[in-house]
Amino acid sequence: MLRTPKVLIIDDEPLMRMSISDALKSEGFSVKETGLGKEGITLFRDYSFDVVITDLRLPDLDGIEVLKACKRYSPDTMVILITAHGSVDTAVEAMKYGAYDYITKPFSMDEMLLMVKRLIRYKDLEEENFLLKEQVEGRYNFSGIIGQSERMKELFENVKTVSHTDSTVLILGESGTGKELVANAIHYNSPRKNEPFVKISCAALPETLLEAELFGYEKGAFTGAVKQKKGRFELANKGTFFLDEIGEISQTIQVKLLRVLQEKKIDRLGGTETLSVDVRIICATQRDLKKEVQKGTFREDLYYRLNVVPVTLPSLRERQGDIMLLANHFLKYFAEQHKKTIKGFSIEAMELLLKYNFPGNVRELENAVERAVVMGKTEEIQPWDLPEEITNMGDCFKVIQNMQNYEHLSKAIKDFERQYITKVLEETKGNKSLAAKLLGVSRKTLWEKCKILEIVKDAG
Numbered sequence: 369m370l371r372t373p374k375v376l377i378i379d380d381e382p383l384m385r386m387s388i389s390d391a392l393k394s395e396g397f398s399v400k401e402t403g404l405g406k407e408g409i410t411l412f413r414d415y416s417f418d419v420v421i422t423d424l425r426l427p428d429l430d431g432i433e434v435l436k437a438c439k440r441y442s443p444d445t446m447v448i449l450i451t452a453h454g455s456v457d458t459a460v461e462a463m464k465y466g467a468y469d470y471i472t473k474p475f476s477m478d479e480m481l482l483m484v485k486r487l488i489r490y491k492d493l494e495e496e497n498f499l500l501k502e503q504v505e506g507r508y509n510f511s512g513i514i515g516q517s518e519r520m521k522e523l524f525e526n527v528k529t530v531s532h533t534d535s536t537v538l539i540l541g542e543s544g545t546g547k548e549l550v551a552n553a554i555h556y557n558s559p560r561k562n563e564p565f566v567k568i569s570c571a572a573l574p575e576t577l578l579e580a581e582l583f584g585y586e587k588g589a590f591t592g593a594v595k596q597k598k599g600r601f602e603l604a605n606k607g608t609f610f611l612d613e614i615g616e617i618s619q620t621i622q623v624k625l626l627r628v629l630q631e632k633k634i635d636r637l638g639g640t641e642t643l644s645v646d647v648r649i650i651c652a653t654q655r656d657l658k659k660e661v662q663k664g665t666f667r668e669d670l671y672y673r674l675n676v677v678p679v680t681l682p683s684l685r686e687r688q689g690d691i692m693l694l695a696n697h698f699l700k701y702f703a704e705q706h707k708k709t710i711k712g713f714s715i716e717a718m719e720l721l722l723k724y725n726f727p728g729n730v731r732e733l734e735n736a737v738e739r740a741v742v743m744g745k746t747e748e749i750q751p752w753d754l755p756e757e758i759t760n761m762g763d764c765f766k767v768i769q770n771m772q773n774y775e776h777l778s779k780a781i782k783d784f785e786r787q788y789i790t791k792v793l794e795e796t797k798g799n800k801s802l803a804a805k806l807l808g809v810s811r812k813t814l815w816e817k818c819k820i821l822e823i824v825k826d827a828g
């Protein structure tokens with residue numbers, strides 16, 4: 369939690385007030401309480417609260433009036449209603465006036481705590497998100513590389529230091545973590561920045577072609593060599609040469625590369641003349657090169673030549689704190705590109721992004737946001753605008769595959785509905801608002817379905 373959350377409890381039953389108050393205080397919350405609606409209104413007019421918990425039935429006012437007043441005087445405060453069993457419909461009605469959630473008596477203090485904590489987390493996320501939007505263009509952007517986590521700050525420092533030198537750099541990291549961006553940053557912050565920056569992906573070409581590309585060839589060196597061609601090492605002279613996917617090169621090329629690194633000289637294929645080159649080398653790979661050396665697939669001497677300064681990029685799951693920073697950065701970029709007015713992410717969408725482990729790292733996040741911007745129909749990105757891997761609802765359909773006997777359609781549908789809703793409620797950890805949104809139904813419908821289908825768990 370970013371600060372001490374402040375809660376106001378309005379309930380005329382002293383015992384209830386005390387129990388909630390004690391539960392919240394034991395978690396470090398700051399709490400005020402009153403038994404009257406009018407006094408409650410005065411309190412949230414004079415002080416600011418993160419959350420107001422109010423009974424629906426009060427001696428002087430009804431909870432809906434308190435809710436309306438709260439939304440008027442303090443729109444950022446979130447309201448939870450306490451309802452008796454018979455008044456659930458009124459509570460559902462109250463959601464329309466902006467209540468965040470309701471809880472039905474009798475409830476356990478754990479339930480209440482969970483609800484308030486989730487709410488505070490929402491508020492923190494919203495605030496954090498607002499700040500991130502402001503900062504994304506500023507100090508968390510180094511040569512187009514976005515990050516504010518400790519790992520990234522460290523990386524920025526290393527990249528700055530190494531940029532000023534001529535050392536060979538080996539960039540390591542999973543796919544999509546930004547290795548190419550780092551290579552760019554090193555070159556464009558180096559004294560060689562006005563000289564050529566030449567790139568090659570070693571995985572993209574078969575061995576012979578790669579060799580010809582790297583070292584060039586003389587006319588007639590092989591069938592098809594109709595004229596002389598300069599190799600990329602030559603083209604990169606005085607500048608930087610970025611060899612991407614270095615882990616993919618064959619043993620033959622490894623030997624040749626080693627020679628260039630040791631002697632700073634190249635021979636064009638079929639040529640007689642040896643050329644001197646002055647090139648700064650940057651390599652990248654998603655492979656664990658050390659392991660490749662142990663396995664004998666990568667030459668140890670070449671490994672040490674390349675691994676002068678290793679720069680390792682953290683995966684996105686190792687820097688969770690950067691997810692929303694990056695997501696907002698991409699949102700702004702793609703909204704402009706696709707000319708859409710999308711202001712941000714809904715809380716539910718944010719929660720899903722923060723929960724996901726991004727095997728494809730930043731690239732996957734970037735693609736997900738672009739898709740969401742293109743698909744999005746509202747001013748906020750919603751859970752259903754995100755890819756299925758992230759919402760993790762795809763396996764619900766396995767229910768159908770697992771069915772064993774043929775049954776009447778109406779029963780099968782009911783069974784499916786029950787399993788599907790239960791699964792979504794599990795996925796959303798009992799968050800009924802999110803579950804209803806993901807299912808595309810109102811909270812009231814969800815509540816009714818839970819009742820009809822006898823889904824007890826978190827049915828509210």
Ligand SMILES: Nc1ncnc2c1ncn2[C@@H]1O[C@H](COP(=O)(O)OP(=O)(O)OP(=O)(O)O)[C@@H](O)[C@H]1O
Nearest residue numbers: 512513514542543544545546547548549654730731
């Ligand atoms: N820190 C970051 N800030 C902003 N954009 C990023 C960052 N990291 C990666 N990206 C973006 O993510 C995409 C993938 O980055 P990049 O191509 O550099 O990854 P990579 O590590 O080279 O991946 P691969 O191993 O698959 O080639 C690019 O569009 C890049 O602009």
Ligand SMILES: [Mg+2]
Nearest residue numbers: 547548612652
């Ligand atoms: Mg790459």
